Amino acid sequence: MLTRAEHRRGIGLGILAFAFVSLFVGLAVLALLGFDATPSHRSLFDAYTWKVLQFTLMQANLSTLLSIALAIPVALALARRPEFPGRLWILRLMALPMGLPVLVAALGLITIWGRQGLLNGLLLNLGLAEPVSIYGLGGILLAHVFFNLPLACRLMVATLDRLPGEYWLLATGLGMKPWSIWRFIEWPALARILPGIAGLIFMLCATSFTLVLVLGGGPAATTLEVAIYQSLRFDFDPPRAIALSVMQITLTAIVLGLLSLLPSTDQTLPASGRRVQRFDGQTWSRRLWDGTVIGCATLFILLPLFSILAAGLQADLPRLVMSPAFLEAASTSAAIALSSGVVSVMIAIAIISARIAIGDQKQSGKTARMFSTVLAATSSLVLLVPPVVLGTGWFFLLRPWGDVTRMAPYLVVAINALMALPFVMRVLEPAIGEHWRRTARLTASLGIGGIAKLLRIDRPVLLRPVLLALSFAMALSLGDLGAVALFGSNDFVTLPWLLYRRLSSYRTADADGLALILGIVCLALTFIGTSGIGTDRSKHAGR
Amino acid sequence: MPAGNQAPQIRLDSVLLTLGDTQLRFDCSFAAGTITAISGPSGSGKSTLLNLIAGFETPDAGKVLFDDKDLTDRHPSERPVSLVFQDNNLFGHLDVFTNIGLGINPSLKLTEQDREAVSRSLAEVGLTGMERRMPASLSGGERQRVAFARALVRERPVLLMDEPFAALDPGLRFSMASMLLRLHEQTKATILIVTHDPDELKRLATNVVFIDEGEVIVQATTEEFLTRCGVPAISQFLSG
Incomplete structure (x- = not known):
């Protein structure tokens, strides 16, 4: 249905986007692989790097296991109680950690679980001398569970809620006891999505940077990404950074390969609008258990968030906001976030246009179809080569040409844009695809094209999803510490970097205030960014 | 199928809900x-x-x-009834055998x-040897027949059916109705079937309870019911 010119333009845009992404990632990887590491007179993979790899895998495994094991009872309790007071708000609360900058959440966790934290205070009052330690493996696991338990829980509740209502009627009619309901209904439903959830969480934990940077205690508790950062910024040991980067890419490649074999997990499940009725678990003991489980999970998520708010409000916010350091960091962050958001959305639109153009051809050749698949994979390339590794590659690539810090802002923009790309695609691809299916025949038959099509046909429908995607991409960039950590300097300070430095120099009042501001801005942007997804789906379902 | 002899009469006595x-008020018997x-x-x-x-x-x-026994406060699993819905009568991830077996013992012992x-x-129900099939591999009519088979093994004297044939095409509805009649011959259970389809009503039911706006407006034998064209809601229903 596309004219030949539109067709060429679509494919052309796709080639451009592909060239940009693959060059940016490919050059970084080549720089890492091609770096002459021989002068160091030692094996690339020494005892230290192996230890780091072991720890990375171990903490990722444990984090995944704990997150899922703890999420299951919470999800079962929430699914069993469709009428639980504030259920919808608890489920919304569970979406918060994902939208929060990792550094901000880490600060909240320290306030609750840290040495001077609420919990240790309570334990001391109870006469228990041994405080819980937030640093080291325990802290990393705790923080990973904080982020991933709610994620797992939401996916599980959505799955259970979407089971046909007749299942619960039948189970009751047949007289199934809780154990039978678990065995014949709940477990089979969860078992189908668990591999996908576990893979996703493992991936997130294996590439976790900021949490481990803040909570990891020295060489004993370091993941690959943090070790890369340390070997570049502190030890300046390029061979080690490269060895670790190669390990990281191999690890993510293996995990991604395994993940692709698993059934995919839809992360943006809409909350089911249907009223679910459950007739099981009406005994007092079940009610008490479910209430306790839901209450504990809610407190676990709510307390750190609340502490960010409480501590932030105690800081001298007006002074902080007017300080030159803040203003400079804020304007840098805003510029970086906006640029990376725009770049990300542009790449996504180019990729989607090309895929539509290829799909539109009746006899699209084998090459074209393969290119379409490659394009889809391109948008997720950053998952294979995590931000810190990308940054490391470009660091080596640019070093011979002079001061890397001068290029830092551009690199951070590009890295952040790629980081956001998978999410932006998730928002835009269905929206643009649907719009295309609805309007393509009509616009073609009316002969509308060019600017007129853009203004009258596309803009009214697509402006909203584009802005949503932009908002989401900006939130990701604003909260990111990974790319900035490598390149941050006195001349290049973003808000997360400023916050990290304030934390390191024990200027905690400033840090609290900064965390509050950053947290609120990122949450607001994330919520704008994800608000469209649920409503859009339900609109479609209702039709 | 031994359940039949004790099939009870069912009565709703001034039930308000x-x-x-919406206010519903039911006063009727089956x-x-x-x-x-x-x-x-x-x-x-x-x-x-x-x-x-x-x-x-x-x-x-x-x-x-x-039968004059007050079951108002009994839990659903303690009532002598089997259920057949329009859809999702089978647990999709369990095979036919397990789906029926759960009707005999909910822990599958x-x-x-x-x-x-x-x-x-x-x-x-004409599905000999289909024990290991999964519901997804069955047609809509076959799935409903599995639901019938489960109702049979449950041997409950009351069978409640909520538009069990509504999702099937007309030819299939006819043969399913014949099967239901045959099974009823054997079990003599008290069967309540919600239906939208006047043909089905004529084919299956000896009695009709007609509801409008949450109240029973007619309770009659089928022949009598079919003559009540004077009531607008009924004539509208009968003309489809």
């Missing part, structure tokens, strides 16, 4: 061992009536009686006789 803004059709416009409360009898809704006032009973019931 408020669901959201003769023992017969097939009664429950009909009426969409949203008139047909499924709610079934839910009250099954125990999924508890009345605000009034009684649900099985089955004796050798139980297993034979499952196979016999499948033969009864």
